[in-house]
Amino acid sequence: MLKLDDLNPDGVKIVVNWSSMSCGYSVFILCINTEKAIAQLAKILDRKGWQCTVKVVVEGGRLGVRVWRMV
Numbered sequence: 589m590l591k592l593d594d595l596n597p598d599g600v601k602i603v604v605n606w607s608s609m610s611c612g613y614s615v616f617i618l619c620i621n622t623e624k625a626i627a628q629l630a631k632i633l634d635r636k637g638w639q640c641t642v643k644v645v646v647e648g649g650r651l652g653v654r655v656w657r658m659v
Contacts, residue, residue, distance in 0.1 A: 593632050597625035606636065609657050616645070618652040625653050 595602040
């Protein structure tokens with residue numbers, strides 16, 4: 589069961605420890621469906637009132653999105 593701040597862009601539950609994400613930190617979310625991941629992130633980040641930068645990236649040969657918390 590998904591909690592309010594969990595992601596599942598590819599049907600697999602992804603739990604991010606949002607409480608430890610301070611300004612300037614980033615997290616890589618491994619996924620194939622990057623559009624769905626970005627849409628889910630937008631809802632979570634809006635609810636938190638955070639300004640973030642989200643980009644589709646390939647890291648270590650793996651596709652996903654990276655989220656940077658700005659302010």
